[in-house]
Amino acid sequence: MHNAQPWRFRFRRKDGAFEVYADLDRAMPHSDPTTRALHLGCAAAVFNLRVAAAHAGWEPVTRLLPDPADPSLIAEVRLAGPTAADDDLAALYPAIRRRRTSRHPFTDEEIPQAVKDTLSGAAVLEGAQLVFPGAWHVRTLLHLVHDAEGRDDRDSAAAEELSRWTRVGAPAAGESGDGVPEDAFGPRQRFGQAPVRDFAGRHPVPGRETAVFEETPQLAVLGTQDDRPRDWLAAGQALERVLLQATLDGLATSLTSHALEWPELRWTVRDPESAMGFVQMVLRLGYGPSGPGTPRRPVDEVLDIEGD
Incomplete structure (x- = not known):
């Protein structure tokens, strides 16, 4: 909602996996008190990560809500691989931008x-x-x-x-x-x-x-x-x-x-x-104008790399 971008990523070098977290500081307690819409937005970011991984030649093995003790951990996406050349996810990559x-x-x-x-x-x-x-x-x-x-x-x-x-x-x-x-x-x-x-x-x-x-x-x-x-x-x-x-x-x-x-x-x-x-x-x-691009948060605000 409203281009709030309520997500954070952490990449674990040791096993080549991304953790995707909900950023609850960007929640909208009045319009979205259950965080349903926030979950939709974070999941859309997870999907784009899967597409980008497939485009780069990796098989994105995804687990949703992998830690019952931490509900803010939305997903884990592990980069296995390689992915198939005709992967249907990779075909979507040009549309992300x-x-x-x-x-x-x-x-x-x-x-x-x-x-x-x-x-x-x-x-x-x-x-x-x-x-x-x-x-x-x-x-x-x-x-x-x-x-x-x-x-x-x-x-x-x-x-x-x-x-x-x-x-x-x-x-x-x-x-x-x-x-x-x-x-x-x-x-x-x-x-x-x-x-x-x-x-x-x-x-x-x-x-x-x-x-x-x-x-x-x-x-x-x-x-x-x-x-x-x-x-x-x-x-x-x-x-x-x-x-x-x-x-x-x-x-x-x-x-x-x-x-x-x-x-x-x-x-x-x-x-x-x-x-x-x-x-x-x-x-x-x-069919009509696609609309202008909207701003994105700097990468260092949304991505941590563990073990660099």
Whole structure:
């Protein structure tokens, strides 16, 4: 959430393994009191590590939650090897740097069914489901997002938490390696129904344009059968695999967790006719600008090397 980058890595030279930890100092206790979204973000980082390892020729042997006494230890990724030349993880590597969150309008061009099937298959590979809802369910999702936006507007704690991760002005953006800078806000939505969080809120941003967004956005729902930390980690890896595959397929993407941040709304996000037990993320996909890059924390802030 909000480009908080809530992860830390430790590399053990003695056995060639990475430990991936949740950085709870970057948690969002109001919007994410159970740390569900934090687990999704850390798991996405784990997946990128697996992809990078495969690209470098290593087989990433991964254990989730390997130490019951330390729940902040999200995963251990040991570099075995070598990996196969046609490894499906390595094929995703070029998309890591290209993947962006786009808060810009998408065209009305429909995503081909074959592409949707590929993305759904990507989620299954990581133990999750990706479903493209029908028209009535899309309308329900949009109503729920609108409801969540209204609740946020009246919630000072939510506004304060969002403000913590918003970088307005060139100095603020340039000095920070995290958060959402104003050039990533995208235009203000004049017309349309796209579920895009407006990080500017009610504060004017000089020079920011307005635009017409999609009236009928193309959405997908990512979910799992259960709703425990291990399921969150499966969902986060599935989410990143889907996003990387979508990038390779030429799609622009953005995420919306608005309705999922309110427990009384989250349970209504799922399709009651679906076998999906718990929705973990709602994705918006389509054809359009990929969006600008956002800052990253320096490597020495997120990586420790043991035994160097």
